[in-house]
Amino acid sequence: MDHKQRVELIIEGAGCASCVGKIEGALKDVSGVVSAEMNFAERTVSVEGEVPIDDLIKAVESVGYNAKGSEGVSEDDLMDEKEATDLAYYKRLVREMTIALTLGVPLMAYSLIVGEMTVTTTTERIVWLIVGLLTAGVMYFSGKHFYVGAWKSFWNHSANMDTLIALGTGTAWFYSMVVVFFPTAVPDMARHVYFEATAMIIGLIDLGLALELKARGRTSQAIKRLIGLQAKTARVIRDGKEIDIPIEMVLLNDHVRVRPGEKIPVDGIVVEGHTAIDESMLTGEPMPVEKKESDEVVAGTLNKTGSVVFKATRVGKDTALAQIINMVKRAQNSKPPIGRLADIISAYFVPVVMIIAVVSALVWLNFGPEPAVAFAIVSATTVLIIACPCALGLATPMSVMVGVGKAAEAGVLIRNGEALQTASKITAMILDKTGTITLGAPKVTSIHLVNAEDEDSVLQLASSLEAGSEHPLAMSIVESAQEQGLSPSAVEQFKAIAGHGVEGVVEGKELLFGNEKLMRDRRINVDDAVDVAQQMAAEAQTPMYFAVGGELAAIIAVSDPIKEDSIEAIKRLQKNGIRVVMLTGDNRATARAVANKVGITEFFAEVLPEEKSNKVAELQMQGEVVGMTGDGINDAPALALANVGFAIGTGTDVAIESADITLMRGSLHGLADAIAVSKATLRNIKQNLFGAFIYNVAGVPFAAGVLYPFFGLLLSPVIAGAAMAFSSVTVVTNANRLRLFKAQEH
Amino acid sequence: MLIINILGFLLIAGIVWWFWLYKPVDVSENSSDLLVTVKNGIYQPARLRIPAGEATSIKFLREEASPCAGTVVFSDLEISEELPLNKQKTIQIPALTSGTYSFTCQMQMYRGELIVSDKP
Numbered sequence: 019m020d021h022k023q024r025v026e027l028i029i030e031g032a033g034c035a036s037c038v039g040k041i042e043g044a045l046k047d048v049s050g051v052v053s054a055e056m057n058f059a060e061r062t063v064s065v066e067g068e069v070p071i072d073d074l075i076k077a078v079e080s081v082g083y084n085a086k087g088s089e090g091v092s093e094d095d096l097m098d099e100k101e102a103t104d105l106a107y108y109k110r111l112v113r114e115m116t117i118a119l120t121l122g123v124p125l126m127a128y129s130l131i132v133g134e135m136t137v138t139t140t141t142e143r144i145v146w147l148i149v150g151l152l153t154a155g156v157m158y159f160s161g162k163h164f165y166v167g168a169w170k171s172f173w174n175h176s177a178n179m180d181t182l183i184a185l186g187t188g189t190a191w192f193y194s195m196v197v198v199f200f201p202t203a204v205p206d207m208a209r210h211v212y213f214e215a216t217a218m219i220i221g222l223i224d225l226g227l228a229l230e231l232k233a234r235g236r237t238s239q240a241i242k243r244l245i246g247l248q249a250k251t252a253r254v255i256r257d258g259k260e261i262d263i264p265i266e267m268v269l270l271n272d273h274v275r276v277r278p279g280e281k282i283p284v285d286g287i288v289v290e291g292h293t294a295i296d297e298s299m300l301t302g303e304p305m306p307v308e309k310k311e312s313d314e315v316v317a318g319t320l321n322k323t324g325s326v327v328f329k330a331t332r333v334g335k336d337t338a339l340a341q342i343i344n345m346v347k348r349a350q351n352s353k354p355p356i357g358r359l360a361d362i363i364s365a366y367f368v369p370v371v372m373i374i375a376v377v378s379a380l381v382w383l384n385f386g387p388e389p390a391v392a393f394a395i396v397s398a399t400t401v402l403i404i405a406c407p408c409a410l411g412l413a414t415p416m417s418v419m420v421g422v423g424k425a426a427e428a429g430v431l432i433r434n435g436e437a438l439q440t441a442s443k444i445t446a447m448i449l450d451k452t453g454t455i456t457l458g459a460p461k462v463t464s465i466h467l468v469n470a471e472d473e474d475s476v477l478q479l480a481s482s483l484e485a486g487s488e489h490p491l492a493m494s495i496v497e498s499a500q501e502q503g504l505s506p507s508a509v510e511q512f513k514a515i516a517g518h519g520v521e522g523v524v525e526g527k528e529l530l531f532g533n534e535k536l537m538r539d540r541r542i543n544v545d546d547a548v549d550v551a552q553q554m555a556a557e558a559q560t561p562m563y564f565a566v567g568g569e570l571a572a573i574i575a576v577s578d579p580i581k582e583d584s585i586e587a588i589k590r591l592q593k594n595g596i597r598v599v600m601l602t603g604d605n606r607a608t609a610r611a612v613a614n615k616v617g618i619t620e621f622f623a624e625v626l627p628e629e630k631s632n633k634v635a636e637l638q639m640q641g642e643v644v645g646m647t648g649d650g651i652n653d654a655p656a657l658a659l660a661n662v663g664f665a666i667g668t669g670t671d672v673a674i675e676s677a678d679i680t681l682m683r684g685s686l687h688g689l690a691d692a693i694a695v696s697k698a699t700l701r702n703i704k705q706n707l708f709g710a711f712i713y714n715v716a717g718v719p720f721a722a723g724v725l726y727p728f729f730g731l732l733l734s735p736v737i738a739g740a741a742m743a744f745s746s747v748t749v750v751t752n753a754n755r756l757r758l759f760k761a762q763e764h
Numbered sequence: 765m766l767i768i769n770i771l772g773f774l775l776i777a778g779i780v781w782w783f784w785l786y787k788p789v790d791v792s793e794n795s796s797d798l799l800v801t802v803k804n805g806i807y808q809p810a811r812l813r814i815p816a817g818e819a820t821s822i823k824f825l826r827e828e829a830s831p832c833a834g835t836v837v838f839s840d841l842e843i844s845e846e847l848p849l850n851k852q853k854t855i856q857i858p859a860l861t862s863g864t865y866s867f868t869c870q871m872q873m874y875r876g877e878l879i880v881s882d883k884p
């Protein structure tokens with residue numbers, strides 16, 4: 019805390035009013051603290067003084083409480099601050115442009131109407147001297163930032179756009195002043211002045227910068243929308259009273275009330291009431307989601323119907339929304355490999371242009387027609403002014419900014435520029451069946467009794483055994499038993515046999531539950547039941563064999579419904595030429611049935627979890643660029659090995675570290691959207707890079723006068739200034755076109 | 765004309781030397797409190813030396829309203845941070861192996877170097 023400042027601390031663990039005196043006392047004892055006042059209801063303390071914040075936190079900790087600095091500036095405030103900075107800069111540029119063009123436009127008009135701006139008589143010398151001084155005023159008031167920037171960069175051994183503008187306009191002005199003061203120093207024919215060029219170039223470049231600033235503002239619209247989702251206040255219940263506090267002050271485990279029509283302020287779990295919540299702003303899922311006790315709610319989503327109280331589980335920077343904002347911001351600022359060449363060129367660009375300007379001037383002086391000096395000055399100035407390193411530098415980041423934002427709007431979080439670029443090149447997509455193509459919430463659909471007497475006893479025993487298992491199929495058995503009102507018994511000697519099943523002892527009976535292979539390994543006769551199992555599998559159910567005391571008791575079939583839009587989304591992928599492959603631990607018959615239903619012809623069945631990455635490698639060996647889609651938990655190694663790993667989130671779980679791209683909604687359309695946005699963004703980057711390269715590669719020689727010997731064409735520095743100013747605006751505007759892109763149509 | 769040509773070639777040689785060959789010695793070494801000011805199109809200081817194998821932090825103070833000054837990118841480290849105007853922003857640099865890591869604005873016009881070296 020520098021100078022006398024006020025700092026807000028959030029206090030944790032203060033449960034009674036008597037804590038107030040203790041905390042305030044401890045803070046006041048710290049040398050440099052002028053005052054400390056605690057607001058017990060908000061659990062905050064406001065401290066005034068000149069003390070580092072760490073010392074204040076230590077003082078609070080010394081009396082047995084925890085404290086943390088209020089994050090003070092929210093993302094919202096930061097965005098407002100940035101907009102205010104940009105607006106002030108925009109106004110400054112417009113002011114500077116107006117001054118420059120007020121002089122430049124009449125001069126330009128004069129030169130076009132009257133003709134040559136030559137210095138032949140004393141009167142002309144006096145007039146042009148006055149104009150020269152006025153131009154110097156324009157250079158100072160409207161172009162000072164170019165000259166100061168160029169000067170500072172020069173002494174820093176670097177060169178940038180300022181260098182080119184300062185050199186170009188400076189050369190034109192300096193030459194003109196030489197003509198005014200020492201007309202005899204230059205040949206008769208070369209006694210021109212170029213004050214109009216200096217004023218016009220400064221004005222046009224200021225105009226270009228102002229337009230570019232406006233266009234840049236639009237590129238961050240997506241992140242602005244995400245930040246805007248954040249509520250500003252939360253209604254917390256403390257000591258039985260409901261109080262409105264800024265969301266930065268909400269503590270973990272606070273109980274928060276949200277009424278219909280209000281935004282959820284922090285992440286939490288519902289403890290009271292039920293409602294429907296619109297999560298579309300985060301997940302893209304249009305239907306509101308029903309929420310009751312124990313369900314999760316996410317910051318930024320909109321409470322629609324009922325009033326609920328929830329317990330805060332993630333606050334501040336830990337909320338899913340804060341993480342999404344952070345991830346999108348990082349990705350927007352990261353660069354895909356395609357932009358690296360432009361970066362390398364940018365690093366050498368300006369000095370190379372300076373060298374070209376010198377060479378061009380020398381060529382004109384040595385071989386050019388009279389007035390060679392004037393041609394040399396014009397060509398050197400035009401070369402310096404037309405070259406635009408900014409267009410090259412902006413080409414990639416602006417498109418990435420819009421593309422990543424666009425993806426986020428569709429519920430697709432792209433980790434970085436590299437993932438964005440690779441996703442655009444995917445040729446094969448592996449889809450995990452459970453939870454990706456299907457809902458991942460299997461249900462018991464039929465029980466075929468073999469040696470057992472009734473379904474309930476089978477289900478009761480099976481659910482007792484599976485109670486200890488975390489497999490999704492096991493959970494479906496337990497849930498079905500619960501629905502039937504069957505209570506599980508204790509299980510002993512429980513053992514999971516990876517990829518095959520489980521075994522254990524319940525009520526003294528040895529139980530074995532799993533696939534056909536497990537049964538045969540344990541020499542249990544399943545021959546009479548295989549046909550039934552196959553029939554079940556052909557109907558896209560997963561049959562599981564249940565043996566009691568070494569004898570097959572029943573086959574329990576579970577089925578995992580296919581997500582409503584999986585078929586359509588898979589069609590979209592295939593239509594775009596992507597080879598879609600399904601992967602599942604299920605048996606071949608079930609896998610085939612599901613694959614047939616969703617229109618996939620290629621699948622790998624009975625794949626053990628640890629084998630998933632082998633399948634990714636297999637396709638890579640065939641030369642495919644492989645995308646792998648899974649839930650991000652069991653699939654982590656395969657997701658990491660794939661060229662692009664896609665994790666299908668539950669709508670809120672964005673912290674899937676192993677994935678390059680996270681789909682916030684469960685629909686596979688997110689996958690097709692992600693690829694479509696990546697392709698569109700890469701196409702946009704290529705257009706920008708191509709445009710910027712061509713502009714410079716064609717513009718610089720043209721400005722140097724290569725067409726003059728053939729067609730007598732030599733570019734005016736003013737036209738060069740206009741071209742340069744609008745080249746970067748064009749790049750940013752082209753990037754903004756991506757905002758109109760509709761992923762669903764691709 | 766000969767003199768002008770010679771001057772021209774000397775100017776080209778000067779550009780090559782000044783912008784590419786010359787190695788500036790302006791290095792800020794106080795690793796506990798590194799502050800880089802972003803102003804007038806440059807980072808000042810533009811060359812920072814930090815020890816290898818130690819995480820460190822660098823404060824950036826942007827004093828220029830131009831949007832070009834608004835983002836600093838350490839591309840090798842996948843760090844890209846926005847800089848608020850007239851406020852210090854601390855950027856955490858992870859422990860690095862020795863070498864030179866550049867930091868730039870988004871358009872590569874503002875350029876600086878982070879020189880990571882083993883302790884003597």
